Amino acid sequence: MKILIIEDDREASTFLKKAFAEAGHTADTALDGETGFALADTGTYDVYIVDRMLPLRDGLSVIRELRSKGNKTPALILSALGEVDDRVTGLRAGGDDYLIKPYAFSELLARVEVLNRRTGAKDIDTVYKVGDLELDRLSHTVTRGGEEITLQPREFRLLEYLMRHAGQVVTRTMLLENVWDYHFDPQTNVIDVHISRLRSKIEKGFDKPLLHTVRGAGYMIRAD
Amino acid sequence: MHRLRALMNTTAARLSALFILLFAACAVVLVVYVSSLSQRMITTQTQEAILEEMASLTTAYQRRGITGLVRMISIRSRQPGANLYMITDHNGLILSGNVEMIEPGVLDIAGWTEQPFYYSRYGETSELQEVHQAVAHVSRLPNQMILLVGRDLGEPEQYRYIVRRALMAALGMMGIGAALIWFFVGRKALKRIDSISEASIQIMGGDLTRRLPVSGSGDEFDRLSENLNAMLERIAALNEGLRQVSDNIAHDLKTPLTRLRNRAEAALAETGDENAAREALERTIAESDQLIRTFNAILMISRLEAGYSAEATTKVDLSAIVGDVVELYEPVAEELGVMLHSDVTGSIEVNGNRELLAQALSNIVDNAIKYSAGSREAPSVTVTLANSADAVRLEVIDNGPGIPQEERDRATERFVRLEKSRNQPGSGLGLSLARAVMAFHQGELVLTDGRNSAGLTVAMVFSNGKNG
Numbered sequence: 001m002k003i004l005i006i007e008d009d010r011e012a013s014t015f016l017k018k019a020f021a022e023a024g025h026t027a028d029t030a031l032d033g034e035t036g037f038a039l040a041d042t043g044t045y046d047v048y049i050v051d052r053m054l055p056l057r058d059g060l061s062v063i064r065e066l067r068s069k070g071n072k073t074p075a076l077i078l079s080a081l082g083e084v085d086d087r088v089t090g091l092r093a094g095g096d097d098y099l100i101k102p103y104a105f106s107e108l109l110a111r112v113e114v115l116n117r118r119t120g121a122k123d124i125d126t127v128y129k130v131g132d133l134e135l136d137r138l139s140h141t142v143t144r145g146g147e148e149i150t151l152q153p154r155e156f157r158l159l160e161y162l163m164r165h166a167g168q169v170v171t172r173t174m175l176l177e178n179v180w181d182y183h184f185d186p187q188t189n190v191i192d193v194h195i196s197r198l199r200s201k202i203e204k205g206f207d208k209p210l211l212h213t214v215r216g217a218g219y220m221i222r223a224d
Numbered sequence: 225m226h227r228l229r230a231l232m233n234t235t236a237a238r239l240s241a242l243f244i245l246l247f248a249a250c251a252v253v254l255v256v257y258v259s260s261l262s263q264r265m266i267t268t269q270t271q272e273a274i275l276e277e278m279a280s281l282t283t284a285y286q287r288r289g290i291t292g293l294v295r296m297i298s299i300r301s302r303q304p305g306a307n308l309y310m311i312t313d314h315n316g317l318i319l320s321g322n323v324e325m326i327e328p329g330v331l332d333i334a335g336w337t338e339q340p341f342y343y344s345r346y347g348e349t350s351e352l353q354e355v356h357q358a359v360a361h362v363s364r365l366p367n368q369m370i371l372l373v374g375r376d377l378g379e380p381e382q383y384r385y386i387v388r389r390a391l392m393a394a395l396g397m398m399g400i401g402a403a404l405i406w407f408f409v410g411r412k413a414l415k416r417i418d419s420i421s422e423a424s425i426q427i428m429g430g431d432l433t434r435r436l437p438v439s440g441s442g443d444e445f446d447r448l449s450e451n452l453n454a455m456l457e458r459i460a461a462l463n464e465g466l467r468q469v470s471d472n473i474a475h476d477l478k479t480p481l482t483r484l485r486n487r488a489e490a491a492l493a494e495t496g497d498e499n500a501a502r503e504a505l506e507r508t509i510a511e512s513d514q515l516i517r518t519f520n521a522i523l524m525i526s527r528l529e530a531g532y533s534a535e536a537t538t539k540v541d542l543s544a545i546v547g548d549v550v551e552l553y554e555p556v557a558e559e560l561g562v563m564l565h566s567d568v569t570g571s572i573e574v575n576g577n578r579e580l581l582a583q584a585l586s587n588i589v590d591n592a593i594k595y596s597a598g599s600r601e602a603p604s605v606t607v608t609l610a611n612s613a614d615a616v617r618l619e620v621i622d623n624g625p626g627i628p629q630e631e632r633d634r635a636t637e638r639f640v641r642l643e644k645s646r647n648q649p650g651s652g653l654g655l656s657l658a659r660a661v662m663a664f665h666q667g668e669l670v671l672t673d674g675r676n677s678a679g680l681t682v683a684m685v686f687s688n689g690k691n692g
Contacts, residue, residue: 085536100520102516104509104513154551180548180552182548182579182582182583183579184579184582184583184586185517185520186552186586186590188553188556188590188593188594189556190552190553190555190556193555193556193559194552194555196555197555215506216506216509216510
């Protein structure tokens with residue numbers, strides 16, 4: 001995946017470039033809004049990471065102009081502004097995700113990978129498959145090896161989100177945001193307990209584990 | 225000189241100067257009006273008196289001819305304070321009367337003299353001879369004789385002089401009075417303001433316990449001082465809060481930061497065992513995540529408490545939030561052996577921020593589950609939502625150990641972890657955040673006993689007046 005990082009903190013952007021390289025991605029960096037816009041406008045990137053406050057031109061205006069020119073490349077906004085309304089403003093400007101500083105790199109990596117449209121399931125897919133596990137989005141049924149598994153509505157949505165991003169790490173906050181639609185940080189490991197419940201339902205009686213815990217990052221569903 | 229300029233600079237002085245000007249202008253207008261009115265009245269009176277005189281002289285002339293007229297005039301002329309009389313023949317020779325000399329030209333025009341003229345009376349010695357002013361009526365008799373009847377203007381002249389003097393005296397007294405008032409009021413005001421600014425200089429100098437002087441008279445200076453004192457009180461309270469928070473932050477973050485540092489150091493020392501080093505690093509990251517979380521919570525509380533949070537509020541379905549949070553925590557509760565259930569009927573809406581309310585409620589539920597988990601008999605947490613006439617109450621009731629009455633107020637303060645719970649995990653910010661969220665919603669966080677006076681009830685109370 002090719003990533004464009006528009007971030008004015010030289011140290012942070014150098015660290016990000018190196019860290020993304022270690023995760024197998026290539027990243028270009030721009031230190032101000034104008035350079036960032038010019039690079040983004042070439043249209044050769046899979047994901048933009050845009051700091052909200054930039055010299056010469058602020059991040060939101062960069063994204064807004066890219067969108068007005070028909071550029072649909074997913075953009076993740078990094079910001080020190082953390083109120084709910086700031087997030088709403090960011091997403092309204094055309095951002096696809098919003099991450100508040102300070103953040104863990106594992107969180108940023110997971111979110112950027114999920115934003116990449118070249119991987120993961122498509123919106124039009126009605127059935128997600130991971131190994132012998134199948135989820136039908138229309139009939140709301142889940143089967144494994146042909147056997148039907150009964151899930152609570154929330155468990156279904158949890159599994160749906162995980163399977164949509166099969167092979168990708170999803171973090172706890174991503175799950176809380178996308179499955180519960182809340183953006184706060186729960187104090188306790190509430191998400192972990194939901195995951196272990198789901199895991200017991202889809203793995204009990206089967207040899208092969210599908211739902212994996214990625215240490216220090218989150219969860220991933222994959223077949224192998 | 226400096227003091228005088230300072231006095232001039234006071235509002236009181238400026239106001240009194242303005243009032244003096246206004247009053248003086250009014251007095252001048254009044255005096256001018258009164259004197260012109262009385263002038264006109266005197267003129268009318270004079271003219272009427274002359275006309276009357278004329279009429280009686282004409283009658284005398286008609287009855288007794290010129291001889292009778294001349295005689296009458298000579299009698300009247302000699303009376304004390306008499307009017308002016310003069311009768312001449314066709315050559316201008318004075319036949320009778322009390323006028324010796326008259327401004328030339330006065331007799332040429334019949335009727336009222338247009339302007340006062342000068343004359344002198346008969347019998348006045350040449351040394352004492354004064355020149356008087358008078359108005360008169362001139363009429364021609366049939367045989368070319370001229371009759372003049374007039375009145376001296378000495379009287380109205382004197383009247384005008386009196387009025388002018390009265391005006392001067394009044395203006396002078398007004399000026400003196402105003403200057404006195406100006407001096408005393410202005411100086412008093414100046415003194416009060418001086419003491420206020422002196423006090424504020426000391427306060428600015430760092431003495432935040434100092435207050436502005438209040439004289440007790442309840443005047444506007446007192447009100448100003450009282451309000452400023454209240455403001456200082458609030459600033460001092462905020463300052464104290466800030467100081468306490470920074471103390472607490474220093475205290476509460478020092479421990480994990482030290483631990484973090486030690487762990488990193490230990491990881492560095494783990495040269496042989498890569499797994500151990502890795503584990504140490506992972507724990508380090510987890511710990512710094514917790515630190516970030518704590519910082520975020522502190523930031524949020526401060527923003528909400530300072531009242532400058534820009535979070536938007538809309539109609540929020542509280543019942544849905546209760547449903548979400550209970551559903552979110554249900555597996556955790558079950559794992560800890562706590563019965564978590566909700567008692568919500570219908571849908572109750574308040575005006576608020578969904579994210580903040582959900583976070584506040586989840587903090588409270590989180591606490592309730594953690595603390596009741598240890599209780600001996602069937603730990604349970606119940607969330608109830610009820611709408612009454614004056615308030616919407618969202619209660620989280622547990623049957624844990626509860627919080628002693630006297631410690632409840634402190635329980636919602638930042639970083640306060642009551643003695644019993646020192647060993648429990650958590651940042652100690654959960655209830656403080658909930659309280660700040662409720663303050664943001666113009667509501668209250670109320671701590672009372674749980675059911676059967678065991679455990680704890682934490683109520684989020686929304687006043688219906690504002691939230692409907």
